[in-house]
Amino acid sequence: MLQPFRVLTIYAVATLFASCAINAPVFPAGEVCETPAFSVVDGFSGARRGTCTVLSDSHVRLDILPESSGKINDSPWYAFKLSSNSPMTAKISLRYRGGHHRYWPKVSKDGQHWTRLDPQHVVSSANGRRAEFEIDLSADPVWMAGQELITPVTYDAWNRKTAKVANMPIMVLGNSTAGLPIYVFDSNAESREVLFLVGRQHPPEVSGAFAFFAFAETILGDSDLAQQFRARFRVIAIPLLNPDGVVGGNWRHNLGGVDLNRDWGPFTQPETQLVAELLEDLDARDSKIRMFIDFHSTKENVFYALPDVTHPPDFIATWLEAARPRTAGYPFALTQGPASNMTIAKNYIYERYGIPAVTFEVGDETDRNVTRTAAKVFAEELMQLMLDQEY
Ligand SMILES: [Zn+2]
Known part of the structure; x- marks a missing residue:
């Protein structure tokens, strides 16, 4: 009743x-x-x-x-x-x-x-x-x-905090389709050797954003290793390439209805055009991108890379195996295969420069603290390995 x-x-x-x-x-x-x-x-x-x-x-x-x-x-x-x-x-x-x-x-x-x-x-x-x-x-x-809300407001706070620790300005690379600023960290712009990081091309991929934050904080941090690294290498880090998609709660696209990670090469969108201009500028200065990492999320923790026939060879496998004993709580796979689609960021960079390029995929539900801890280790091992290279 x-x-x-x-x-x-x-x-x-x-x-x-x-x-x-x-x-x-x-x-x-x-x-x-x-x-x-x-x-x-x-x-x-x-x-x-x-x-x-x-x-x-x-x-x-x-x-x-x-x-x-x-x-x-x-x-x-x-x-x-x-x-x-x-x-x-x-x-x-x-x-x-x-x-x-x-x-x-x-x-x-x-x-x-x-x-x-x-x-x-x-x-x-x-x-x-x-x-x-x-x-x-x-x-x-x-x-x-579906995931924690990590929106441009979150990035603004993180950008300010990280820029302060790194004692470097946060710059505007350009604007999104809707006119939102796309920020970039650019340290030691005089150096010709570059580490290039990109985040959040895909709006829901928040677990990858947690990895980006911890990874970039480590590279841009004030440890001796980070300072030594930045004294030699230029670090270009774009935390949020698709702010419109994030604001709109999109599943995949930017405001123009395009998957930005299928637009490297065509560069039809304002967001990817900014990347194209940046690459042109690096080439004009005869800069050398030594490593490219694009942060994403998928069902499990995995690194997607091309066959390690890059310069230097076996670089990604060497890097990840160096990190593995220190990331026991973060099981991950390395999947290397031929490039299936040249307009994916890592494939495009690999094709254009023949350098190590990797998609850093974090599992959707991987514990956030475990992700942060592991990302810090991956950053430390990468810095050490890059410093060890004579190229
Ligand atoms: Zn993705």
Whole structure:
């Protein structure tokens, strides 16, 4: 038997839906989705919620769609904010359109500190097309997202902090399609030997961003090794190449609907054109990129590289094997094969320069502290190995 309160609520909702078309229980993306008990908001940087259908006071269904129609990488991003006036348990069903459940839900009370949602509150269908989460709400809002929200605001804070430690300016390489600044760290610009790092071409690939942060902090840090390294090598590091995609909560593309990591060579987008100009400038100075690393995320920890017939030979395998005894908590593979698509960053750099180029892929759910610790080791071993080379 229904409790009186429950009956009243259902009656009130039914009356509302019947009498007022604009309060229909389906809310398009970008509109606050309200049930009598809680709301689901997507109006913030990095959000993606899709159409919200109110199934009951405490239950909504969200249709999670990519930013572009047609085939797109299976990385269905979602991020939204939940609010309630009184304590309750909200049920959120995700219906994936064009993808499969991939990211374990993370929750946060301030949008900055995140925890994984308790497994007993997460259910996904066998075919991966649906997922259901339960979350306790009280007076304070809760953010829920596929990964931690690491947006341009996060990068701005990290950039400032890192620039201060490194005692170097953070510069603007240029602007994204939407006009957002794309920042670059550039140390010791007089040196002709270059280490080139790129991050976040793909918006949902947040675990790779954690690796980028720790890796770059180590290279740009104040250890003796880092200072010695930067005295010899120029470090060019672009933390966030696709700010528009991150702000838009995209699965894959930039604002122009292009996968930036399939646009090295064609360089059709403002973001990749900035890279093309940078490479032209390096060539004009007769600079030599010694190593190129592009940070991403996938299902597990893996480094993708070309066959090590680069200058110097076997460089990537040597580097990673040097790090392996020090990264026991971070199991990883090295997959080396012929370049399948020349417009992927690492393939393009390898083709153009014949140098070691690698995609540093971190598992979606790899523990963040383990990732940071390992990335620091990879950075230290790389610096040592590059310093050992006479080239
Ligand atoms: Zn990627």
